[in-house]
Amino acid sequence: MSRREHPVDTPQYKAQTSFEHGQRRRTGVLITNLGTPDQPEKKALRRYLKEFLSDPRVVEVPRLLWWCILNLVILNIRPARSAKAYKTVWTDRGSPLLFHTEDQCKALERQLQADFGEDLVVDFAMRYGNPSITSKLTRMQEAGVEQLIVLPLYPQYCAATSGSTFDAIAADFTRRRWLPALQFINCYHDFDPFIAACASQIQAYWAEHGRSDKLLLSYHGIPARYLSAGDPYHCHCHKTSRLIAQKLGLAEGEYLTTFQSRFGREPWLKPYTDMTLKSLAAEGVASVQVFCPGFAADCLETIEEIGEENRHYFIEAGGKAYGFIPCLNAEPAHVEALSQLVGKYLAAWQTDGARPQASDAERKLQRSLAQSLPDPQ
Numbered sequence: 001m002s003r004r005e006h007p008v009d010t011p012q013y014k015a016q017t018s019f020e021h022g023q024r025r026r027t028g029v030l031i032t033n034l035g036t037p038d039q040p041e042k043k044a045l046r047r048y049l050k051e052f053l054s055d056p057r058v059v060e061v062p063r064l065l066w067w068c069i070l071n072l073v074i075l076n077i078r079p080a081r082s083a084k085a086y087k088t089v090w091t092d093r094g095s096p097l098l099f100h101t102e103d104q105c106k107a108l109e110r111q112l113q114a115d116f117g118e119d120l121v122v123d124f125a126m127r128y129g130n131p132s133i134t135s136k137l138t139r140m141q142e143a144g145v146e147q148l149i150v151l152p153l154y155p156q157y158c159a160a161t162s163g164s165t166f167d168a169i170a171a172d173f174t175r176r177r178w179l180p181a182l183q184f185i186n187c188y189h190d191f192d193p194f195i196a197a198c199a200s201q202i203q204a205y206w207a208e209h210g211r212s213d214k215l216l217l218s219y220h221g222i223p224a225r226y227l228s229a230g231d232p233y234h235c236h237c238h239k240t241s242r243l244i245a246q247k248l249g250l251a252e253g254e255y256l257t258t259f260q261s262r263f264g265r266e267p268w269l270k271p272y273t274d275m276t277l278k279s280l281a282a283e284g285v286a287s288v289q290v291f292c293p294g295f296a297a298d299c300l301e302t303i304e305e306i307g308e309e310n311r312h313y314f315i316e317a318g319g320k321a322y323g324f325i326p327c328l329n330a331e332p333a334h335v336e337a338l339s340q341l342v343g344k345y346l347a348a349w350q351t352d353g354a355r356p357q358a359s360d361a362e363r364k365l366q367r368s369l370a371q372s373l374p375d376p377q
């Protein structure tokens, strides 16, 4: 085939180059997470933080003012500090967030293909950094995906995370000619198999280490004004906690919902995880265990902040025993929960993938039209 018989990119829109008349209609599942630097080095951190913190969904501050604060202050201080922290969690496979997401994707692909057929395309992308959402959407399109499910791995909806992921998909779509049908899973904070996976992760930890006086369910914080502006995140976190506690048979005083990872000086959602741990120790609570139901995968914020930093706060304040319960990562119960979640959405598209064949006349017409058109410049 000559080049002109293939669809080509125009200045405005990327073409779908792999289409053949009568091909199977494939379905794709794209899981996403936040993203992570390529290396635990100052330069890579600067690039990552610049992209992440320039997102108006993440930092809702007037743009000009924020541009000055970000570029003149934060990006001159934070990259070196964050690089040091990332170095403490870095592994042979790179950033924990990246390799856990990779493992989740492989396990989910196995499960979904077993349940829904080999034709399903399953992949993962990161909202910031690599692998980018655009690179994976191109890969999906080239594989013939015409129906796409996007699952951001944020159980609780937040405009800064789930909303921003939708923005990135939508922004990518503005540059493509042929858009897939789309289902966007905006949250799953109260989906029973997810709650069951959290409960079994905690129970498995109890079976090995015994139980503590208090269980802290710690979520990434957001500025408190996002809650006043109508973000459901705070409510979703509390509901997840209540359902996990119910599943575990915990009474009111046996668990707490707290918020970690503050950034900047304004008030964030309270109670803060670090302050809570200090006051629990001061009140004479001897042992605590912390689980993070908002993080689908272990990352800097769980391994370093919850696993290390907050342990010191608790012990220094007089606490005796501190346990960090790992995130769900690629645990079978988590993969099962995610595949059941995706399965609910796939059910809406249950077809055999076949479609009425194009006739010879239609194929000929398409070819002759493609040949007669001038190359777009």
Ligand SMILES: C=CC1=C(C)c2cc3[nH]c(cc4nc(cc5[nH]c(cc1n2)c(C)c5CCC(=O)O)C(CCC(=O)O)=C4C)c(C)c3C=C
Residues within 6 Å of the ligand: 034, 035, 036, 037, 058, 059, 078, 082, 095, 097, 154, 158, 160, 161, 220, 221, 222, 223, 233, 261, 263, 294, 295, 298, 299, 300, 301
């Ligand atoms: C204004 C700043 C931030 C908001 C709002 C925010 C919300 C938010 N973040 C996550 C999940 C993750 N955040 C992670 C790292 C991280 N977060 C911020 C800032 C905000 N997050 C920064 C500056 C960083 C980078 C690390 C650092 O410099 O301290 C991560 C970990 C990424 C990794 O590579 O390991 C995750 C995951 C959620 C769920 C959320 C709102 C609900």
Ligand SMILES: [Fe+2]
Residues within 6 Å of the ligand: 220, 261
């Ligand atoms: Fe964050």
Ligand SMILES: [Fe+2]
Residues within 6 Å of the ligand: 261, 300, 301, 305
């Ligand atoms: Fe942190």
